[in-house]
Amino acid sequence: MQAPPVPGAPQGAPIGGRASEALGDQLYVPQNIKNNYDVMNFNKIFASLLAGVFAGISGITGYKGFIVYLLAHAIMAGLLLLKASPHPRRFFPSPTTLAFSGILSQTEMLTFILFWTLANNVVHLF
């Protein structure tokens, strides 16, 4: 059992910095960051699933399927950026997480491959 999460601990500010230093970066609330990551992961897994089904049904085989996968992720990242559009920095610590995180992650890749295989076999192979 761990101690309960310390709410709102600043993660950008050094502890007791020198008086001449700036007051530190923005404060990050851990629960909000986690929530944002969860939402983003949810959407990316969903995008991988749809990409797999799409690639399978349209009979794409070989490396072109992975191009479909990357394309789906790019479109999803674009939509997420649109949703976060005024200040994407307010939602994620680093600006590139939206676009690039989770593309090579095991979960999404395997989801894509599974649904691609399934759809391809059901529609084209039998």
Added chain:
Amino acid sequence: MTAASELVLDREVRDWVLIPLTACVMLMQLLRQYVTALMAGNKAPVDPSKGTSEVSQKMAVARSTLLRANGGFIPEPGFRQRKQYFAAKDTGVLNQKIEAKGMQEMMMTNPDFMQGMMKQQLGGLLPQLALGALVNFFFSGFILGRIPFALSPKFRIMLQRGIDLPSLDPSYFTSLSYYILLLFGLRGVLTLMFREKAINDAQQMMQMQQSMQMGPMGPMGFDAQKAFDAEQAALNLAEHKWRLEGSEARAVKVLRTQLGGK
């Protein structure tokens, strides 16, 4: 691709193996999820008569940590006041005597811990193994489907157990390997359905290994006395650094760059 390298597979195989197997594994994962939720819910919640003290102790430690981390943002008298509240000789919160938990209470938390882990392991691994054995028994010896991209021959061992045709494309797989692919692939779908409560076998394995590595710490949950002592020592060392001290100098710098540029 030439037609010679493509197998034509029976439609019955698809109707009676592929789709049912997918449905079965999906349902099994759902069942596991709900069963663990039910079993976890059956555990008695924190007993209100003796539980609140533990919660308030944890909260006290958390507040003290926050104070040390953010002390620079409050004025000095405020910091001193709070420090006094926590670390004063006899009346400070961190100096309260913690009634040592009787062995009885330890025993109560102890078997829960063991039981929880065993239930986790059993509930997690057993249905998968059982279903795997069933799949191997019923659906062995034939090709189930094809992975849509070309694979190197090294994958043949993984994907085609029990079939000895070296000329067969390694993209074709048997039921057992499809079962394993399903297990891995449906993790993503489970995450979609259950957000963060989805059981993640790989993660659990890693977590268990890590906790094993940390050595068999007494399964005592939260040791209040030690935590309090550590916090108090740290708090006594903490000094107040008033973060707004140099703000005039910083303001001058900022204003200079802003106005100087014009």
